[in-house]
Amino acid sequence: xxxxxxxxxxxxxxxxxxxxxxxxxxxxxxxxxxxxxxxxxxxxxxxxxxxxxxxxxxxxxxxxxxxxxxxxxxxxxxxxxxxxxxxxxxxxxxxxxxxxxxxxxxxxxxxxxxxxxxxxxxxxxxxxxxxxxxxxxxxxxxxxxxxxxxxxxxxxxxxxxxxxxxxxxxxxxxxxxxxxxxxxxxxxxxxxxxxxxxxxxxxxxxxxxxxxxxxxxxxxxxxxxxxxxxxxxxxxxxxxxxxxxxxxxxxxxxxxxxxxxxxxxxxxxxxxxxxxxxxxxxxxxxxxxxxxxxxxxxxxxxxxxxxxxxxxxxxxxxxxxxxxxxxxxxxxxxxxxxxxxxxxxxxxxxxxxxxxxxxxxxxxxxxxxxxxxxxxxxxxxxxxxxxxxxxxxxxxxxxxxxxxxxxxxxxxxxxxxxxxxxxxxxxxxxxxxxxxxxxxxxxxxxxxxxxxxxxxxxxxxxxxxxxxxxxxxxxxxxxxxxxxxxxxxxxxxxxxxxxxxxxxxxxxxxxxxxxxxxxxxxxxxxxxxxxxxxxxxxxxxxxxxxxxxxxxxxxxxxxxxxxxxxxxxxxxxxxxxxxxxxxxxxxxxxxxxxxxxxxxxxxxxxxxxxx
Numbered sequence: 001x002x003x004x005x006x007x008x009x010x011x012x013x014x015x016x017x018x019x020x021x022x023x024x025x026x027x028x029x030x031x032x033x034x035x036x037x038x039x040x041x042x043x044x045x046x047x048x049x050x051x052x053x054x055x056x057x058x059x060x061x062x063x064x065x066x067x068x069x070x071x072x073x074x075x076x077x078x079x080x081x082x083x084x085x086x087x088x089x090x091x092x093x094x095x096x097x098x099x100x101x102x103x104x105x106x107x108x109x110x111x112x113x114x115x116x117x118x119x120x121x122x123x124x125x126x127x128x129x130x131x132x133x134x135x136x137x138x139x140x141x142x143x144x145x146x147x148x149x150x151x152x153x154x155x156x157x158x159x160x161x162x163x164x165x166x167x168x169x170x171x172x173x174x175x176x177x178x179x180x181x182x183x184x185x186x187x188x189x190x191x192x193x194x195x196x197x198x199x200x201x202x203x204x205x206x207x208x209x210x211x212x213x214x215x216x217x218x219x220x221x222x223x224x225x226x227x228x229x230x231x232x233x234x235x236x237x238x239x240x241x242x243x244x245x246x247x248x249x250x251x252x253x254x255x256x257x258x259x260x261x262x263x264x265x266x267x268x269x270x271x272x273x274x275x276x277x278x279x280x281x282x283x284x285x286x287x288x289x290x291x292x293x294x295x296x297x298x299x300x301x302x303x304x305x306x307x308x309x310x311x312x313x314x315x316x317x318x319x320x321x322x323x324x325x326x327x328x329x330x331x332x333x334x335x336x337x338x339x340x341x342x343x344x345x346x347x348x349x350x351x352x353x354x355x356x357x358x359x360x361x362x363x364x365x366x367x368x369x370x371x372x373x374x375x376x377x378x379x380x381x382x383x384x385x386x387x388x389x390x391x392x393x394x395x396x397x398x399x400x401x402x403x404x405x406x407x408x409x410x411x412x413x414x415x416x417x418x419x420x421x422x423x424x425x426x427x428x429x430x431x432x433x434x435x436x437x438x439x440x441x442x443x444x445x446x447x448x449x450x451x452x453x454x455x456x457x458x459x460x461x462x463x464x465x466x467x468x469x470x471x472x473x474x475x476x477x478x479x480x481x482x483x484x485x486x487x488x489x490x491x492x493x494x495x496x497x498x499x500x501x502x503x504x505x506x507x508x509x510x511x512x513x514x515x516x517x518x519x520x521x522x523x524x525x526x527x528x529x530x531x532x533x534x535x536x537x538x539x540x541x542x543x544x545x546x547x548x549x550x551x552x553x554x555x556x557x558x559x560x561x562x563x564x565x566x567x568x569x570x571x572x573x574x575x576x577x578x579x580x581x582x583x584x585x586x587x588x589x590x591x592x593x594x595x596x597x598x599x600x601x602x603x604x605x606x607x608x609x610x611x
Contacts, residue, residue: 067120072338119153121398171267200482201426204506330370342374369403409492416511426506
């Protein structure tokens, strides 16, 4: 107590004198912000004075947001200007927490709240499930899932729990996987905007939303096979977890209307009777349930929030296994977290290459591709690593397509999950001809240039129709890039050019199919990639060094606001018109950052739509 009194005395003294100092600064914002920082710092000091976890404590994990490989970077100023922040859960971070809890004898149960889980790529969700499953396998450890309603994504996680609790007004929404996009060709026609697509590979459907009124036969064929493969794995996974008969989940999604009618339109009762959940409880009943099963003095229950559960830093070792994340759309130049900047990734690989004790490198790929040039400079740096005879192992996340496969193909070993989306080995480019559009409002473009190609090369939007020579120039560039892609795949996978071309053509594949085709070497997770890297490097002891780990500077402010209970939930209800607007914007928004200097893209359009 004397120590605490001294700390309080020092803090009071500091605050008092600091306030006198701040009184000379005529900025209210700075005064308040500084005071908040001091309060949080003091709070963190007191929290560390009593950080002991009692035996049989529950680890509480509310998964609020979307599961991502890497959280998007957002500056403090940007947060205060916009007043909003995406709710994102970084996959690697939550996995490390669960792994620590698996080894912690004092953590007996994981309580996972899935009411506000927004999903993620299937393979990423399954990796999280695998980690939870390892926790569950330990003696005297169990998992309890709770939610007001289970979406398909949240139910995948819940299905492996020992006990699944659902609100009586909720249900379990299983629909299978799907891919739908808004096609805007007819809209562009009304504006007299001509679209000039350039692609190589009949299954390459990037920019198809601009050039067609509906999905092409090839795209439907490719997507149907992809989603059937992913759904087959998903339904079998749920049935195995819940000890359901084979085919019962398919029956549920195909006949939900009949089934719920038999349950008097009570979705919660249907889920209970169908064996999808174990108990129906209101929120108050859940509170009582937790208090009874995890009793503690007072009115609360015995738990620790996962954000307060500290992860110990790995001990450094002489031998280094480097990890390079490639997360988000691949863009040219330096980019913030959440995007794979060609310069950023190349710098990380260059840094790893200069490590004296680098024994192996793991490339964690979770991208739909993007800029062809940025993809190439990343590949070049990887090839420089190989020249040092350092093994490169690729771990594919939910998505490693197009440019993501370009940088993966020549690695020494490739892991994918059964539901990873990969392939899309093709090239695309696009031009918008707006000459007729501007004429409608009385505008005309004219001028002089030194060549007939000047305006075409450096712009994706033209106000004068391009010549046939310009069109042929671009198509030639696309053809060459495709041929280069095939050569990279053939060399990397040890197959002929004809074999590489037969599995390319822009077609997307699930990890399960990619294994059969030889595009990947083994089905496995990031953990398997680590073990493989260790084996290939022929080392016993090692240190995992993650390159590019930068503390997001918004996190401190978010913690401040959470501490003061000032942070609000931004999950506001959407009206029908808002939903319609967002559907259209989702079709367009991912293209706004594309910045390849040659307007050539190794990108999987439909992959982005399915996130």
